[in-house]
Amino acid sequence: MGPGRAAALAALAVAGVASAQSSVTLFGVVDASISGYSSTSRDLGNGVTYDRLGFPIYNPFYLNRGSIKASRRELAHSGYNSSRLGFRGTEDLGGGLAASFWLEAPISNDDGQTGVSTFTRRSTVSLSGGFGEVRLGRDYTPTFWNDTVFDPFGTNGVGSNLVNTANGAFGGFTGYADGKKLPDALKNVPQLPDAGGSNYVRAGNSIGYFLPPNLGGFYGQVMYGFHEKTKYSPGTATPLAENASRTGRYVGGRFGYANGPLDVALAYGSSTVGDQFYVGTTTKVNTLNLGASYDFGPVKLFGELSRAKNKVDYEVEPYLGGRPDIDLTGYLLGVTVPVGAGLIRASYSSVKYDENLVARNPWEVLPADKKANKLAIGYVHNLSKRTALYATVARVSNKNGASLTVGGPSFQGTGNGFTPKTSTGYDFGIRHAF
Template sequence: MKSASAVSLSGGFGEVRLGRDYTPTFWNDTVFDPFGTNGVGVFDPFGTNGVGSNLINTANDAFGSFLTPAASTAPFTNVGNSNYVRASNTIGYFLPPNLGGFYGQVQYGFSEKTKYDNGTFTPNVANNSRAGRYVGGRFGYANGPLDVAVAYGSSTIGDQFYVGTTTKVNTLNLGASYDFGPVKLFGEVSRAKNKVDYEVTPLFTGGRPDVDLTGYLLGVTVPVGAGLIRASYSRVKYDFNEVQLPFEPATADPKASKLALGYVHNLSKRTALYATVARVSNKNGSALTVGGPAFVTGAFTPKNSTGYDFGIRHAF
């Protein structure tokens, strides 16, 4: 799981955590207890490690750099960070663990920008005023074989003070798992919106349309002796909400799907062998991969991406 850096104070009141930490919406994608669950995620058999990581995580991690009015980084204009995985300068609070299975957290991340009074002294530089701010929360219920949680986060990923625009990514996801014993089922649905707020909405164009990213995941794990079979199917779709003009051919929305299969064999309580194979299928210009370098886009964009991983994991 990707690293964070934070300090905390905990007690009967719960936990207060400060620093660079995972966001509430990311917790529904990632590994909750890698030592106790064979590296399985809360609502995903593969968590966010290796080629099996689901497309909801892959697509959302890059979604904040999509079509933002900010400093340019080809091929899109972006600030390079959507706060999807983690946010800096955060204050977080976690509920205590003795609430009959209910759990939750809230988090606020400061933008660490200088506020000028009056505002006309603000430098005319993109992302100088509000970019980096984050607010979110996650609440769930875990009891016996059932675990379910909903999370929401809003990240300010770009701003231009004098233009009067603020770009945000708002993310909502819901995950659930149920352990039947012979099999454990996983599921997640997610919706993210990349939107521009205008101080004064452009008169004729109405401004840049919102871009939506929706996705879902279905997964299963099956214990087999000292091992664990893992499988998942995930799918995402982009919607640019473009206005369709009369007699103009409809533009198909980019979408992608991913199938992942894996096996974990426990040699001991701390050591395990693992292997995974995964394949991403892209349509209508989507260019998601199983990991590693991104596709070189242009006149020709590859439609498929296949990856493998195998190795040994040891918990110290």
């Protein structure tokens, strides 16, 4: 029996239980949109390149090649809310105690080919009471909550803020091409933001604790995610192929205050994204962010500040120095304005990469820090409490070699002298929740 069929049978079985027990709920979202994306790269060369020692090489016959645009239109999903199917339930154990579960699967309703076979969005079991809640399983990380709660677009669709986009792939920054500190030689190995070793959106194999809700507006959580890798003692017994014995570990926390129109929260997380036992290196991404919102009634304001560091720890520092730390800083400003049955949404976000490169000679010109900013504007019209129409347009402007997009196709020609510049996109769709 295939995993898809097994999941379908399980869904029917749980649905049957739901009809007999009010404590079990079937819920979900189906969101579909007509979406378009366009990414443009340009040849910004002037005939000057640099050798491995940083000395300039001039080419008097250089001919500028213009630009390359990659574009695509598609029927997409999750432009306003993420499409999903889930089951949740609670059992009253008496004495103020309750046991609960939450199983939530993604849905690719645009083509129906994937989804539902795994509960990768969330799969937890918990025990709660006056002491708070202890939660076990796969869940959202504390640091991600500030990205999505304080984003008018909720990190969905082309309007999702750059702080989330950049941090989601930051764990993939693993080193410099050919191991040298060359300008623009930093290689970015893309990772899924909510799977594998990145742990930015979600962390599996986790234990979480949440404060009880009756603390006068104060709230908080802590999380620890096991890497579940085999450890060998002595270390020399580690197999040569075992080069990620600590990858996947996550530890983080989030604490905030919400009262009336004000909501503010500070979060920190540390994720081990790579390690090489025999090389003696461990790579971690440490993230600190602060988010806030204030509802004035006619308008609601949002904001977030974020700082992340991709750092390699060496058991023995290399003679010529190790890989420099890479810093990623960013901010988000957003607003929502209710208009009758609708809601206007807008945000501006910006990120900057600092590779901390050092010139190797007095003549070397180091590249400027990579930067990107994004403007997103949208409108949501609620047809009912569960159904809404929405429209979003967004544009990303990249500088100095940054390569962030609104989604869709990646920049073309970047390995052949072209520099990523702009990315634009739109979503026009419908969302139904049940």
